[in-house]
Amino acid sequence: MAIEVKNASFVYPNGFKALENINIVINEGERVAIVGQNGAGKTTCVKMMNGLNKPTEGDVIVDGMNTKDKTTAFIAKSVGYVFQNPDEQIFNSTVRAEVEYVLRYFKLPEKEIKERVKRAVQLTDIAGYLDINPLDLPYPIRKFVAIAAVIASKPKYIILDEPTAGQDKHGTETLSMMISELEKDGVTVITITHDMDFAVANFDRIVAMSQKKIIADGNAKEIFWNEDIVSRARIKKTQIGELAKRLNVPGEVLFCEELVEKL
Amino acid sequence: MANQKGKIDKLSLFLIPIGIAVNFIGGQIAILLKLPLYLDAIGTIVVAALCGYWPGIVVGLVSNILNAISSPTTLFYAPLNMAFAVVAVILSKRKWFKNFFKTVLSALFFALIGGGIGACITWLVYGFDFGSGVSAMFSIPLHQTLGLPKFVAQFIAETSIDVLDKVITVIAVFGVLKAIPMRFLAKLPLGRIYIKDAEMYEDDED
Amino acid sequence: MAYIELKDVSYRYPYTKEQALKNVTYSFERGKFYGIIGENGGGKTTLCNLIRGLIPHFYLGRLKGEALVDGVDVRDWDTGEISAKIGYVFQNPFTQISGIKETVFEEVAIGLENLGVPKDEMIERVINVCEMLNIEDLVKNNPNELSRGQRQRVAFASIIVMDTDTLVIDEPTSQLDPEGTESVFEIIRSLKESGKTIILVEHKIDLIAEHCEEILVMQGGKIAMSGPTKAILSDFGTLDLGTMIPATAVFGHAMKEAGKPLADIPITLDEAVELVERRGE
Amino acid sequence: MHVEFGNSFKKFYKTGNFWCDLYPTTKLILCFTVAMSTIVMNNWIYGFSVCLFYFIFAFFTGHGKQFTKTFLILFVIIGLFLVVIRQVGMRTGNVTPMFEIFGWIWYRESFITSLDVSSYMLGFAGGILLFFDTTPMRDLMYAFEHMGVSHVTSFIMLSSMQNIIDLRKTSVAILESQKSRGIETDGNILVRSKAFFPTISPLILGAFSSTEEKSIAMDARAFSVKRKHTFLRELKPMSQIEKILCLLFSLALISLTVWKIAAALIK
Structure with missing residues (x-):
């Protein structure tokens, strides 16, 4: 089971070509981070994976079904997508109602709803806010509410768009924990991020995009120590990576422990 | 608390343009979802319910003025939107929008006012006869086949078209009012009505 | 001389039980660059709102203690007049554009x-x-059609043009991409040279480490720690207050623990490079 | 280049078109009096002549295309529709049959009345349309502010127009967001109606919440300082000729009205 993007291009109705010949297979159980400059096509690309954008050329196959044949809402049962801005989604008067909303929309049994909400809330660490109006909470926590709502709908793949924006230390730690817990639950996590520390620490596969194309696909070292890719995708090395480079430490160092060891 | 009489407080002021835009977008979402409804009074009702008479009336009036830029005859129907604002404030103060059934019931008021004032305006503007547009499609058969007087036919036509529209409208209003965050309500003239357990916080001086 | 003086200030937002600020006492001096860091919900933005004169006038609620801006209590400041004294830029690139002007040039001129x-x-x-x-190239553009980063630069311009002696900047980069962030960093660099009093709330700890002279760490509505940047950010204990410290500082500590101590704990990249190279000599 | 652009504000703003560069109030008075005159006259020959004049004039101002587009729509929904309906509506006073379509007799009396009504509806609409087509809202607001209307009014009008554009974009994003959560937006009317709430609610809530920040941001730019404002972009003030023109048109409308009322009373 996998999300397969085959020779897919995407042209917006206004004629703007946003993606050119994208090929990528994301297998179940992987953790993938998509990085690259704004306008590189990252969001358009993931919107293709959940059927919001149907490729104008080529195909996107989610677990054997072609996205062209299904509505987005149907594909959403397999591929969940948390938008960058949680406020485009939240509208219920309590956090609990927000997380439960889609489950009730699908008319799931009460017991099932309870269980799913419990797990989603636990993973996103928002148990303390269940009876509060989500809009009374600060932005970073609203973001977790939006994530919880998608987790509760139990998709096999979850796409997160810029989850670390505005997060503090605790928030970033919660995200890391959530991602590894989701992996244990068998959920594939795909994220778009500008936060390279976050990408390096949590994702074993990094996809770099630039100018409507995928320019590199590999592990963190392959991406960040390839100067050509770094400059084309306009990404920044992590601070430790940068330090290692300036100190001319050999061995493509990205992590603190490695660097300490090598000095 | 936050406002003096006759003067619009600062936050309400900034809510007015949003209310106006919502009036427009409501209809556009209806088109997006292919719903055969206008849904163009949500902004007026929500702003009126939260901020009071003046802000609500301004939202109604300006919505019509802006509409007039592309279809000037809508200008005549401005009193309609303004009346919605007044009714919304009265109902809001009586806490109708806190109860789902009362809210749905209120759609009937809005539809009657819409139909009543709407028919009067049509009557006046169109030289004491039928208007043009959707309502004419219903009012003329009523007049022709049942032999109802023209004004009555126009009134019935406009009201019945309005009922479904206003039911959806007030349900949306209900949902929004329920979900407005407390920190925001605290700053609005009629916001206190919608704060859960408002009294609980009032008396404890620390 | 203290420019903004907080004496035992406590504040509670309306309809809330918990105080957002608890017995805060601090003096901001004229012409210095302050960084405020700390966990979300720790009171950083509330502190900004207080200094900006939005508390208690706009947010209502209950304010106790004394908060003086240029010698006048915030309760007595007119919300309009205080804008000529204290500039304010915050995170959302969308709400800071007025939406009533058709060119960036006109947008920037609104305050004037x-x-x-x-x-x-x-x-x-x-x-x-x-x-x-x-932003010379943007002057003819419609401000409502700019990218986030460009909007944020226009927002800065609209405030800086008013030439206030203090600037309160609340998480200016949290909703920007790296490019937008870099352009905002540049603005902050140039502001530093202008001699204004600057109060910056920011999660990107590298930025704080590079520019700020003094740091306040907020936690649970209190100032949990305050002092010169170097002292705060090189202290491992700061991590317990729910905030990051620069990766280079973590590296410095790790070196110490591995028995390869550097002469000092570095908080910027340049410093780290220098310290490691010095160690080799 | 930016210096040049900045300095361009030192002169009065001009488009180069004689009509468009008139002071907004002048245009408003001229358009409004002509528009009202069609209602007062209530005569199809006059009304349609005025409409024809609008067309020609609109092309002269360089806004012909824009005007034609909207006006034609109005022409169909108000003009034609009304004329047809009136043939059904009027039952009394019809004496002179004109012609017959599939057994449906059109009478001269009701036909003329319908022409009168639709001519003044169109005459009125056209005048207003012409005004707004040739006068940007910000110009109108500029004139109002100079008449002593608060800048708050300008803010409300201009910001509403921008909000409509912005919220339209947001509503599309919200719809996508809710689809991605599994909410169906296609299907029968019930399914689609259900999708209305998860779309409109976040839109309103988000927009409402943003006003808090908007008001703070505007305050930071001295929005609520009570001082005399200055204007970066300025329009040429009303000339003597414009004032006389406005006066003449207003007097003409008033005398026309008086004459019409008097005539009706005498009858």
Whole structure:
């Protein structure tokens, strides 16, 4: 089971070509981070994976079904997508109602709803806010509410768009924990991020995009120590990576422990 | 608390343009979802319910003025939107929008006012006869086949078209009012009505 | 001399049980660059709102203690007049664009129009600010059609043009991409040289480490720690207060623990490079 | 380049078109009096002549295309529709049959009345349309502010127009967001109606919440400082000729009205 993007291009109705010949297979159980400059096509690309954008050329196959044949809402049962801005989604008067909303929309049994909400809330660490109006909470926590709502709908793949924006230390730690817990639950996590520390620490596969194309696909070292890719995708090395480079430490160092060891 | 009489407080002021835009977008979402409804009074009702008479009336009036830029005859129907604002404030103060059934019931008021004032305006503007547009499609058969007087036919036509529209409208209003965050309500003239357990916080001086 | 003086200030938002600020006492001096860091919900933004004169006038709620801006209690400041004293830029690139002007040039001039600045002077000041912030190419653009990063630069320009002596900047980069962030960093660099009093709330700890002179760490509505940047950010204990410290500082500590101590704990990249190289000599 | 652009504000703003560069109030008075005159006259020959004049004039101002587009729509929904309906509506006073379509007799009396009504509806609409087509809202607001209307009014009008554009974009994003959560937006009317709430609610809530920040941001730019404002972009003030023109048109409308009322009373 996998999300397969085959020779897919995407042209917006206004004629703007946003993606050119994208090929990528994301297998179940992987953790993938998509990085690259704004306008590189990252969001358009993931919107293709959940059927919001149907490729104008080529195909996107989610677990054997072609996205062209299904509505987005149907594909959403397999591929969940948390938008960058949680406020485009939240509208219920309590956090609990927000997380439960889609489950009730699908008319799931009460017991099932309870269980799913419990797990989603636990993973996103928002148990303390269940009876509060989500809009009374600060932005970073609203973001977790939006994530919880998608987790509760139990998709096999979850796409997160810029989850670390505005997060503090605790928030970033919660995200890391959530991602590894989701992996244990068998959920594939795909994220778009500008936060390279976050990408390096949590994702074993990094996809770099630039100018409507995928320019590199590999592990963190392959991406960040390839100067050509770094400059084309306009990404920044992590601070430790940068330090290692300036100190001319050999061995493509990205992590603190490695660097300490090598000095 | 936050406002003096006759003067619009600062936050309400900034809510007015949003209310106006919502009036427009409501209809556009209806088109997006292919719903055969206008849904163009949500902004007026929500702003009126939260901020009071003046802000609500301004939202109604300006919505019509802006509409007039592309279809000037809508200008005549401005009193309609303004009346919605007044009714919304009265109902809001009586806490109708806190109860789902009362809210749905209120759609009937809005539809009657819409139909009543709407028919009067049509009557006046169109030289004491039928208007043009959707309502004419219903009012003329009523007049022709049942032999109802023209004004009555126009009134019935406009009201019945309005009922479904206003039911959806007030349900949306209900949902929004329920979900407005407390920190925001605290700053609005009629916001206190919608704060859960408002009294609980009032008396404890620390 | 203290420019902004907080004496035992406590504050509670309306309809909340918990105080957002608890017995805060601090003096901000004129011309210094302050960084405020700390966990979300720790009171950083509330502190900004207080200094900006939005508390108690706009947010209502209950304020106790004394908060003086330029010698006048915030309760006595007119919310309009205080804008000529203290500039304010915050995170959302969308809400800071007025939506009533058709070119960036006019957008930047709004504050001056409202203050009644004569036209010729207004034009000159806007031109200068556009040059300072490198937005010359944007002046003819519609401000409502800019990217987030560009909007944020215009927001800065609109405030800087008013030439207030203090600037409160609340998480200016949290909703920007790296490029937008970099352009905002540049603005902050140039502001530093202008000699204004700057109060910056920011999660990107590298930025704080590079620019700030003094740091306040907020936690649970209190100032949990305050002092010179170097002292705060090189202290491992700061991590327990729910905030990051620079990766280089973590590296410095790790080196110490591995028995390869550097002469000092570095908080910036340059410093780290220098310290490691010195160790080799 | 930016210096040049900045300095361009030192002169009065001009488009180069004689009509468009008139002071907004002048245009408003001229358009409004002509528009009202069609209602007062209530005569199809006059009304349609005025409409024809609008067309020609609109092309002269360089806004012909824009005007034609909207006006034609109005022409169909108000003009034609009304004329047809009136043939059904009027039952009394019809004496002179004109012609017959599939057994449906059109009478001269009701036909003329319908022409009168639709001519003044169109005459009125056209005048207003012409005004807004040739006068940007910000110009109108500029004139109002100079008449002593608060800048708050300008803010409300201009910001509403921008909000409509912005919220339209947001509503599309919200719809996508809710689809991605599994909410169906296609299907029968019930399914689609259900999708209305998860779309409109976040839109309103988000927009409402943003006003808090908007008001703070505007305050930071001295929005609520009570001082005399200056204007970066300025329009040429009303000339003597414009004032006389406005006066003449207003007097003409008033005398026309008086004459019409008097005539009706005498009858």
